[in-house]
Amino acid sequence: MAKIIKERVETPERPVEERTKSFIEVNLGYTFEIAQKEAERCLQCPANYAPCIKGCPVHIDIPAFISKIKEGDIKEALRIIWKDNTLPAITGRVCPQEDQCEKVCVVGKVGTAVNIGKLERFVADYAREKGIDKELLEEELKKIESKNKKVAIVGSGPAGLTAAGELAKMGYKVTVFEALHEVGGVLIYGIPEFRLPKDILKSELDKLDKLGVEIKKDHIVGKTVTLEELSGEYDAVFIGTGAGTPRFLNIPGILLGSIYSANEFLTRVNLMKAYKFPEYDTPVNVGKKTIVIGAGNTAMDAARSALRLGSEVTVAYRRGFEDMTARIEEIHHAKEEGVRFEFFLNPVEFIGNENHKVKAVKFEKMKALDERDSRGKRKIVGTGEYVTLEADTVIIAIGLEPNKIISESSGFKVNPDGTLVVDEHLRTTMKGVLAGGDAIRGEATVILAMGDGKKAAAAIDEFLSSGEPWPDEIKQVSF
Amino acid sequence: MYTITDKKVLSPIDYFVEVEASHVARAWKPGQFVVLMAHEKGERIPMSVYRADDGKIGMFIRKLGKTSLQIFNEFNVGDSLWSVAGPLGTPIEVKKYGTVVFASDAVCGHAENYATLRQMKEAGNHTISIQSFKDEEDVYPEQFLAKSVADEHYITTSDGSVGIKGNYLDVIRDLIEQDKVDIIFAGGVLGTLAKLAELTRPYGIPTMTTVRQIMVDGTGMCGSCRILYDGQIKFACRDGPMFDAHKVDWEDVLKRETRFLEQEKLAKEMYLKKINESHGKEVV
Ligand SMILES: Cc1cc2nc3c(=O)[nH]c(=O)nc-3n(C[C@H](O)[C@H](O)[C@H](O)COP(=O)(O)OP(=O)(O)OC[C@H]3O[C@@H](n4cnc5c(N)ncnc54)[C@H](O)[C@@H]3O)c2cc1C
Ligand SMILES: Cc1cc2nc3c(=O)[nH]c(=O)nc-3n(C[C@H](O)[C@H](O)[C@H](O)COP(=O)(O)OP(=O)(O)OC[C@H]3O[C@@H](n4cnc5c(N)ncnc54)[C@H](O)[C@@H]3O)c2cc1C
Ligand code: SF4
Ligand code: FES
Numbered sequence: 001m002a003k004i005i006k007e008r009v010e011t012p013e014r015p016v017e018e019r020t021k022s023f024i025e026v027n028l029g030y031t032f033e034i035a036q037k038e039a040e041r042c043l044q045c046p047a048n049y050a051p052c053i054k055g056c057p058v059h060i061d062i063p064a065f066i067s068k069i070k071e072g073d074i075k076e077a078l079r080i081i082w083k084d085n086t087l088p089a090i091t092g093r094v095c096p097q098e099d100q101c102e103k104v105c106v107v108g109k110v111g112t113a114v115n116i117g118k119l120e121r122f123v124a125d126y127a128r129e130k131g132i133d134k135e136l137l138e139e140e141l142k143k144i145e146s147k148n149k150k151v152a153i154v155g156s157g158p159a160g161l162t163a164a165g166e167l168a169k170m171g172y173k174v175t176v177f178e179a180l181h182e183v184g185g186v187l188i189y190g191i192p193e194f195r196l197p198k199d200i201l202k203s204e205l206d207k208l209d210k211l212g213v214e215i216k217k218d219h220i221v222g223k224t225v226t227l228e229e230l231s232g233e234y235d236a237v238f239i240g241t242g243a244g245t246p247r248f249l250n251i252p253g254i255l256l257g258s259i260y261s262a263n264e265f266l267t268r269v270n271l272m273k274a275y276k277f278p279e280y281d282t283p284v285n286v287g288k289k290t291i292v293i294g295a296g297n298t299a300m301d302a303a304r305s306a307l308r309l310g311s312e313v314t315v316a317y318r319r320g321f322e323d324m325t326a327r328i329e330e331i332h333h334a335k336e337e338g339v340r341f342e343f344f345l346n347p348v349e350f351i352g353n354e355n356h357k358v359k360a361v362k363f364e365k366m367k368a369l370d371e372r373d374s375r376g377k378r379k380i381v382g383t384g385e386y387v388t389l390e391a392d393t394v395i396i397a398i399g400l401e402p403n404k405i406i407s408e409s410s411g412f413k414v415n416p417d418g419t420l421v422v423d424e425h426l427r428t429t430m431k432g433v434l435a436g437g438d439a440i441r442g443e444a445t446v447i448l449a450m451g452d453g454k455k456a457a458a459a460i461d462e463f464l465s466s467g468e469p470w471p472d473e474i475k476q477v478s479f
Numbered sequence: 480m481y482t483i484t485d486k487k488v489l490s491p492i493d494y495f496v497e498v499e500a501s502h503v504a505r506a507w508k509p510g511q512f513v514v515l516m517a518h519e520k521g522e523r524i525p526m527s528v529y530r531a532d533d534g535k536i537g538m539f540i541r542k543l544g545k546t547s548l549q550i551f552n553e554f555n556v557g558d559s560l561w562s563v564a565g566p567l568g569t570p571i572e573v574k575k576y577g578t579v580v581f582a583s584d585a586v587c588g589h590a591e592n593y594a595t596l597r598q599m600k601e602a603g604n605h606t607i608s609i610q611s612f613k614d615e616e617d618v619y620p621e622q623f624l625a626k627s628v629a630d631e632h633y634i635t636t637s638d639g640s641v642g643i644k645g646n647y648l649d650v651i652r653d654l655i656e657q658d659k660v661d662i663i664f665a666g667g668v669l670g671t672l673a674k675l676a677e678l679t680r681p682y683g684i685p686t687m688t689t690v691r692q693i694m695v696d697g698t699g700m701c702g703s704c705r706i707l708y709d710g711q712i713k714f715a716c717r718d719g720p721m722f723d724a725h726k727v728d729w730e731d732v733l734k735r736e737t738r739f740l741e742q743e744k745l746a747k748e749m750y751l752k753k754i755n756e757s758h759g760k761e762v763v
Contacts, residue, residue, distance in 0.1 A: 223565065
């Protein structure tokens, strides 16, 4: 057996000084040569054993595609990935691999896990640059036998886009309804350019276009058209409306003018390109000292965007470092770029100035207990001690919940947290209507949303070809 | 394509625009609004709807800053807007209340005045419209007033040059004294709406007002439009924009209008400079 190479071949990154002043992508990805070197580190565990395949939420045949990189056959590598994941350029960049495939990689037991994420990204990027993805798509296009049935997709995030692509490949006539003026969901309005260049998304949309998917922007389902109307007009409907509504803290000062939800801040900056104001019309106002409240990917994206707009940034989190939910790479990049972190601080009041802007945030110091909560996090309690930190801008990134528009406008059964009730086939309580992604999971991940889109497409195909009746009762599946 | 099909001057500060937007027109109800973008690099701005017929929506727009000036100066009949999304917000309840008043003292309010009373009248109400303007010059042409849908129509001007001298609060005070009012709707300048809330509060007269806040998406996704309502955080775009005026925390509502004042000023100045250079003449 070959000797294990313990150290990863690292991917090149843009120098810190360069990236804190611009929104261009930080990680540069592997070149062909270094990708092959990294691929060599994979031990090619047999498919029935390979822990990485089990660790991947959509079970990509990881050793198989890595072996094709070794052989230099990128087209085959892409074909293998596409079987389970049609958006590898995106997931290769945004998946929390350290909690999934790379967490369980055998090589990781003696050294650093194989850099599966960056290899996945390499395959997708290389294929796109060389037009290999288009060749593969052409091959698939030839195989499509069109079916005389129509499916409506609500929401154009990763869940909706995946379902649309899969159904189109099965021959269905697909129409996507999107509330905003751009397609992509969080991928376009939330995740910044420096992590996920928008050109990548554009290229995915080109593929959907080739597949004949029709996209209707500016359509808010529940307002512009009702779900009942869609159900009547289409043979099946998939809902991928995400978890788009930001939570706020109902504490004094929450309405001050320079307090943003991360969603507002990121939407202004990414979707509306406020970082190019006044070339673009939408304003954003970032002062000299920004405090970001939260510790997930959203918080990191907000912090690093504010930094790029010229502010000093502190992330304040009510728990400890080890409880942070952001991808490790993002935390690492944020630190490198100069974002400061304060732990065990829980905001209790926003203090304003005479212009209705924040001037400081008052926090209670928290401490962790040994006891764990239902999600396995250490419980925290207040200490009765307070600190006040100066800030002229605050960004709140404490979580999102599903937008009520869709559930309130139709007779769906919803869970207490606002997610739609679905069974193991992602069927909702409305006949012919399925749902997936953050709309059923709450804030989750791109890959899970994508996986749901794929699963729902298969379930829709089954429903429409078998003529099986819709169950009278839908029992909530547990995730 | 959201093609502009009509455009008219209403007053020195306001204008009327009609665009093709059949997806909105078919579903729109009074109380709801749209969010539009003039062009690809534009801002998403909310607009009330004056009427929605035959696949088209009409809007009244005030020349305030960059976007509203740009549409006035550069977008003519035959041109298209980049995006029109809607209808957004929660419709008001159209039913028989008895006597329904709609009072307005600015552009969005005048649009809603007509839109609301048109349907309230159809629902069998006695409709009273009050429309307040600064002076004679600012009064809209008759066809754009709410006269045709109001059983009683009052115009007020600050200088008394047309109609009653004063503003709609004065008329409402009278109507209340005559004990004529079952419900009041109002839209326009936020400061007047806050005063209206105080005026009607002691009488317990149901008072519904449009709470205009700075918006981005208009769908409940960003919280830019958040207000305190009955002690709870509500989103003006999704839970409103019409709210029970007696439960709104007006102080914060008024202050949140100024969030981007500096940037708005800069954008407007730059735009006016550009226009003046290219046309060699003053606009506004
Ligand atoms: C800032 C940020 C950073 C993140 N970073 C990561 C990361 O690094 N890695 C990761 O795996 N995950 C990350 N996530 C989470 C991930 O983005 C989501 O889990 C994922 O996007 C969910 O996909 P979705 O398709 O279910 O919904 P979304 O991406 O939320 O898309 C939903 C779409 O539906 C539209 N919509 C909503 N309601 C309606 C309606 N009524 N009618 C029509 N359209 C409607 C919305 O406008 C939106 O376009 C991040 C999330 C945020 C906010
Ligand atoms: C529900 C609702 C309905 C409205 N209806 C109308 C209408 O029928 N006619 C009309 O002329 N105006 C209406 N407005 C206000 C309109 O959106 C603003 O006048 C417009 O955004 C100004 O843009 P600007 O670039 O011309 O001016 P700016 O210089 O950008 O802004 C001028 C002022 O307009 C307000 N404003 C700016 N941006 C926004 C925004 N994104 N959302 C909301 N307000 C903003 C602020 O108070 C600001 O100080 C409505 C607003 C809301 C919330
Ligand atoms: S677990 Fe690691 S070594 Fe084994 S196949 Fe997967 S990537 Fe290769
Ligand atoms: S405008 Fe974004 S939530 Fe209301």
